[in-house]
Amino acid sequence: MSLRAVPRGPLGLRSSCTAPRSAPAFPRRNIAQSSRRSKPTNTTNKAQDKAASANGERKKPKDYLDKGSERDERPFHFQMWDSVTARVQRERERQDRMVTKMISNPRRRVGPLVLTILSGITGYYFGQLIPDDPPTTSTTKLEDTNPPPHDASRPTLEAAWVDFRDIVGQDNISMTRAELEAHSGSSWSSHPSNPEQIPFCVVKPASTEEVSAIMKVCHERRIPVTPYSGGTSLEGHFAPTRGGICIDFSRMDKILKLHADDLDVVVQPAVGWEHLNEVLAQQNLFFPPDPGPGAQIGGMVGTGCSGTNAYRYGTMKDWVLSLTVVLADGTIIKTRQRPRKSSAGYDLTRMFIGSEGTLGLITEATLKVTVKPQTTSVAVCAFKSVRDAANCVFKVVGAGVPIAAIEILDDVQMACINDAGTTSKRWEEAPTLFFKFAGTPSSVTEQVAQVQKLASKSGSQSFEFAKSEQEKEELWSARKEALWSVMAKSKEGEHVWTTDVAVPISRLADIIEETKENIKKSGLTGSIVGHVGDGNFHSVLLYNPSQKSIAERVVHRMVKRAIEMEGTATGEHGIGLVKRDYLPHELGEETVDAMRRLKLAFDPLCLLNCDKVVRVQMPGKRERVGEW
Numbered sequence: 074m075s076l077r078a079v080p081r082g083p084l085g086l087r088s089s090c091t092a093p094r095s096a097p098a099f100p101r102r103n104i105a106q107s108s109r110r111s112k113p114t115n116t117t118n119k120a121q122d123k124a125a126s127a128n129g130e131r132k133k134p135k136d137y138l139d140k141g142s143e144r145d146e147r148p149f150h151f152q153m154w155d156s157v158t159a160r161v162q163r164e165r166e167r168q169d170r171m172v173t174k175m176i177s178n179p180r181r182r183v184g185p186l187v188l189t190i191l192s193g194i195t196g197y198y199f200g201q202l203i204p205d206d207p208p209t210t211s212t213t214k215l216e217d218t219n220p221p222p223h224d225a226s227r228p229t230l231e232a233a234w235v236d237f238r239d240i241v242g243q244d245n246i247s248m249t250r251a252e253l254e255a256h257s258g259s260s261w262s263s264h265p266s267n268p269e270q271i272p273f274c275v276v277k278p279a280s281t282e283e284v285s286a287i288m289k290v291c292h293e294r295r296i297p298v299t300p301y302s303g304g305t306s307l308e309g310h311f312a313p314t315r316g317g318i319c320i321d322f323s324r325m326d327k328i329l330k331l332h333a334d335d336l337d338v339v340v341q342p343a344v345g346w347e348h349l350n351e352v353l354a355q356q357n358l359f360f361p362p363d364p365g366p367g368a369q370i371g372g373m374v375g376t377g378c379s380g381t382n383a384y385r386y387g388t389m390k391d392w393v394l395s396l397t398v399v400l401a402d403g404t405i406i407k408t409r410q411r412p413r414k415s416s417a418g419y420d421l422t423r424m425f426i427g428s429e430g431t432l433g434l435i436t437e438a439t440l441k442v443t444v445k446p447q448t449t450s451v452a453v454c455a456f457k458s459v460r461d462a463a464n465c466v467f468k469v470v471g472a473g474v475p476i477a478a479i480e481i482l483d484d485v486q487m488a489c490i491n492d493a494g495t496t497s498k499r500w501e502e503a504p505t506l507f508f509k510f511a512g513t514p515s516s517v518t519e520q521v522a523q524v525q526k527l528a529s530k531s532g533s534q535s536f537e538f539a540k541s542e543q544e545k546e547e548l549w550s551a552r553k554e555a556l557w558s559v560m561a562k563s564k565e566g567e568h569v570w571t572t573d574v575a576v577p578i579s580r581l582a583d584i585i586e587e588t589k590e591n592i593k594k595s596g597l598t599g600s601i602v603g604h605v606g607d608g609n610f611h612s613v614l615l616y617n618p619s620q621k622s623i624a625e626r627v628v629h630r631m632v633k634r635a636i637e638m639e640g641t642a643t644g645e646h647g648i649g650l651v652k653r654d655y656l657p658h659e660l661g662e663e664t665v666d667a668m669r670r671l672k673l674a675f676d677p678l679c680l681l682n683c684d685k686v687v688r689v690q691m692p693g694k695r696e697r698v699g700e701w
C-alpha cells in the first residue's frame with residue numbers, strides 16, 4: 074500500500090479510520106496497544122479476541138502483530154502504516170487531554186473569555202462610529218429623543234478652561250460667584266434662579282473668530298453653552314440648566330458700520346438699543362424695536378423682541394437684514410448680504426430671530442434703520458373700566474389712525490406708579506391708555522384730534538396730551554416705569570412674575586377682563602400692562618414662595634384663555650424655560666416635533682441653550698404643565 078493512499082486525518086496526518094481496503098481493518102484499541110509495543114499476554118489476547126468477536130468486530134491478524142512485537146518481520150509498508158496510525162492516535166489523545174483540561178480548569182477559560190469580551194467591546198465601539206442610517210421621517214417626537222450627550226464634569230471644564238484662556242486671555246474668563254449668579258437668572262425673571270444651575274465660568278470673547286474657537290472647544294468636549302447679552306429676558310431664557318459655560322458678549326459692543334444712505338447699520342451683539350438710537354439720532358435716524366431698558370441686539374434677536382413701537386413699526390423680525398452666526402460646531406455663517414429684499418434661498422435670518430440662542434450664536438447683525446419722525450407726541454386718557462379702554466383700542470385700530478403706539482395700564486398698575494413716586498405727576502388710579510403719535514406736526518395734530526374723538530365715544534373720563542417735550546417725557550415715563558413700580562411694592566421674600574400673551578384684537582377686552590377677575594380672586598397683587606395695539610398685554614404678579622402654585626394657576630389660565638381665543642402663549646417675551654409645554658397646545662404636537670427636528674439638525678449635541686423653546690428630553694412628571 075502506498076502512503077499516498079492513506080486519507081488525511083487531523084493535523085494533516087493520514088488517518089487510519091478509513092484504512093485502505095488492502096490494509097487490515099484494525100480496531101483502534103489494538104492499534105494503541107501495538108503503538109506502545111508492549112507484549113500482550115496470552116490471557117489478555119484471548120480476552121480481547123473474545124470481546125472483539127462478541128462485539129462483532131473482525132478478528133485481528135494476530136500473527137503479524139505478535140511477530141512484530143517480538144521481531145517485526147512484516148513488510149515495510151505494514152510497519153509504516155502502523156507507525157503512522159500510532160502517531161495519529163497519539164495526537165488525538167493529546168488533543169482529548171487538552172480539551173478535558175480546559176473544561177476542568179476555570180483559569181484556563183479566563184483567557185478566551187477575556188478575549189471574547191474584548192473583541193465584543195471593540196466591535197461595539199467601532200459599531201458606534203458607524204453612523205446610524207439617517208431618519209426618514211420629517212419630525213422628531215419627544216419620545217424618540219435621547220438625553221443630550223453632554224460632559225459638564227469638572228475635570229472636562231477645567232481642561233477646557235485652559236483652551237478658553239488661550240483664546241480670550243485669562244482676564245476675560247470670570248469665575249466669581251457673584252458673576253456666575255448674575256449670569257444664571259434675575260429678580261425680574263419668572264423662572265426663579267436655582268443655585269445649583271450656574272455656569273462653571275463666564276467667557277467673554279471679543280470677535281466672531283473667538284466665539285467660533287470657543288464653540289469648537291465646547292463641541293469637541295461636549296460642553297453645554299448659554300449665550301448672554303443684556304440679561305433682561307423674562308422667562309428663564311439664560312438659566313444654565315445643564316451647567317457648562319456662559320458666553321457673555323459684552324466685549325463685542327461696537328457699531329461697526331453705518332450705511333446712512335442705505336438706511337442700515339452693522340453692529341456687534343452687545344450694542345444696546347438705547348445707545349444705538351443715541352448714535353443714530355445724530356444722523357436723524359432711528360431703530361424702532363424698544364424692549365426692556367438694557368436689552369442688547371444679540372438678546373433682542375434671541376427673543377425676537379418688540380416693544381411699544383411695534384404697532385406702527387413692527388417687531389425685531391422686520392428690522393434685521395442679515396446675521397453672522399456661529400453654529401454649535403464653530404462653523405461661521407452669514408445669512409445674506411445687505412439688500413432690502415432677497416428671495417435667495419431659505420430665510421435663515423428669520424429662523425435665527427426668536428430662536429433664543431438654541432440654533433446659533435449671533436456675532437454680528439445688519440439692521441435696518443429709518444428716518445426719525447419729525448414730531449412725536451403723547452396723550453393719556455383714563456376710562457371707567459378695562460372693557461371701555463380695550464374697546465377704545467379696537468376703535469382706534471379699526472379707524473386706521475397711524476399712531477406709533479397704544480399702551481394700556483390698568484388701575485392697579487396706575488396705583489403702583491403713584492406709590493412708587495417715580496414720576497412727578499399723580500395719576501388717576503383707573504384703567505388708562507397711553508398713545509404715542511409720530512409724523513409731521515400737522516399729521517400728529519390730526520391724529521390727536523381723531524383719537525380724542527374715538528376715546529370720548531368709548532367713555533374716556535379724561536384726555537390730556539403733551540404740549541412740550543418735557544411733558545411728553547413725563548407722560549411716557551409712567552409707561553416705562555411700569556415693571557419697576559410693581560416690583561417696588563414687593564415685600565421681603567416676594568418674587569415678581571411677568572408674563573405676556575397676545576390675542577386677535579377683537580378678543581382683547583374679553584381676555585383682559587377675565588384675567589383681571591382671576592387675579593382679584595387669587596388674592597395676589599397683580600397688574601395688567603401691555604402693547605394693546607397688537608393685542609398683546611402683560612400681567613405682572615407678586616407672590617411669596619407659599620403662593621407660587623396660586624401664581625402658576627393665574628398664569629396658566631391666562632395662557633390657556635389666549636390660546637383658546639386663537640392667540641399665543643407669548644406675544645414678545647418668548648418661550649424660554651417656562652412656556653415650553655404650552656407650545657404643543659398652541660401649535661400642535663407635529664409642529665413642535667418639526668421644531669425639534671430643526672433644533673437637532675443645527676445642534677445635534679444640543680449644546681446651545683439646551684432645554685429652551687422645545688424640550689429635547691422627556692420631562693419628569695412634576696415638570697409638566699398641569700391639566701389643560
Ligand SMILES: Cc1cc2nc3c(=O)[nH]c(=O)nc-3n(C[C@H](O)[C@H](O)[C@H](O)COP(=O)(O)OP(=O)(O)OC[C@H]3O[C@@H](n4cnc5c(N)ncnc54)[C@H](O)[C@@H]3O)c2cc1C
Pocket residue numbers: 261299300301302303304305306307310311322342363364365366367368369370371372373374375376377378379380381429430431433434435436556557645646682685
Ligand atoms: C422692564 C422690562 C421691560 C421689558 N419690556 C419688553 C418689551 O416691551 N418688549 C419685549 O419684547 N421685551 C421686553 N422685555 C424683555 C427683554 O427686554 C427682551 O426679551 C430683550 O429682547 C432681551 O434682550 P437681552 O439683551 O437682555 O437678552 P438676554 O436676556 O441676554 O438673552 C435673551 C435670549 O437670547 C439669547 N442670546 C443672548 N445673546 C445672544 C447671542 N449673541 N446670540 C444668540 N442668542 C443670544 C439668550 O441665551 C436668551 O435666550 C422687558 C424686560 C424688562 C426687564
